[in-house]
Amino acid sequence: MSERIIFLPWVEAPPSSSERTPQLLRHLSRWYDVVPVKPGRINRLVYDQGISRPARYALFLLDEISIFLRTLRAARREKVSLIFAEGTYFSLAGGLAARLRGIPLVWDNHANIRDFSAALGKSFLFYRGNLVLERILHRMSSAVLVVSEKEREAYGEMGFSTERFFVIPTCVDLEAMDKGVLPREEARRALGIEDGSVILFFGTLNYEPNLESALYISRELAPAVRRSVPDATVYIAGSGELGEDPSEGARMLGFVPDLASWLSAADVCIAPTWRGVGILTKVIDMLSADRATVVTPLARDGMPELEHEVNCLVGEDPEHFSRQVTMLLGDKELRERLGRNGRQLVEGRYCWEAVGPRLRRLLDGLMRGEVMHGQV
16 A cells, blocks of 8 residues: 655646646655645635735634644544645645644745845845745755756855755656647647747736736837738737736736637747746646747756756846747747757656656655655
C-alpha cells in the first residue's frame, strides 16, 4: 500500500492547468494516497478586497485555526506520513499539525518574501510580518522547496540556513501538452482564424503584473507591430478585465479552457512581464509547445538558461520588445530554430518527466526518516 500524505490545500483544477499547485497535486496523487484538506468558506473571505482590512485580519486568524484543526484531524484519522503544504499561510497551519503528529512538513515556497514584496510594492509592515512567519516555518519544515537557485541564494542572503532548501522548478507535463498540441493550420481552422499572423499572450488579468502586460500589448505593442505587419493580431487569453477597449490589433479571449489549441495556432508567443518573482509558468508552456517566444529580462531571473537568439528573444525594454516581435514575425527560419531549442530546454530541465523523480526521492527519504540536504 502506498504512503498516505496530506496535500494542503487540495485544489480543483482542470487537467489542462499548468499552474504549479495543480501539477504538483496530480503528480503526488500518482505516487501516494493523497488525503485532501480543502480550503474552507472563511478562506475565500480572507482575500475579498471588499471586506475591510481589520476584518480580513481577524478572518485570517480564524481561517488558520480552522485549517490547522482540519489538517490535524485528517492526519490522525488517516495516519498520514507527511504533510505537503503550499505557500506560507497553509504551511503554517500544516506545520503545526505536522509538529503535533511528529511527521515531516514540506513547505513549497513559490517566491521569497523579500523579492515578492519589492516586486508587488507591498508595505514594510507586510514584509516584516511575513518574514517572521517564514523564519518560523523554516524551523518547522523538514524541507523547503524553491523554484530556482536564485531563490535559494536569496534566502541565504536573508540569513536563512539553506541546507534544507531544495530547488524543484515549476514544470510542465510534456505528455499532457503533446496530447493537446495540433498542427498549426488544423488549430487555426478549429479556432476560426482565417489568416494573418497570430501572436499569443496569456495569464489571469486579476494578477496586476499580467494586467500591466495586457495594457502594454493593447496600447503599445499591437499598434507598433501592425505598422510593419498589418495582418498581425495579438490574442490575450485569461480571466479578468482589461478595463478599457483593446486596440485594433489586440483581441481579448477571456478564459480559455483549451490553451493548447491557441498555442498550436500561434506564430509567436510573448511574455512582456516586467514585475514578478520566480519562474513564469507561461514561458515554460510556450517553450514546451515548440513556439518561438519573446520574453523580458525578468524571465531569465527564474530561468537563467534562457538565451537571446538561442532559445528565445529578449526584449530589454517595451520599445525593444515590440521590435523583437516584429522581426520574429518576418523570419520563419528563426522562429523554427527558437521553437526547437526552447523545447529542448524544457525537456532537459523544466518538465515533470525530468524533475519528478528528484521530488519523489526527496519525499520518500523524508518519510523513511532520512535527513536530506540540498540536493536529491
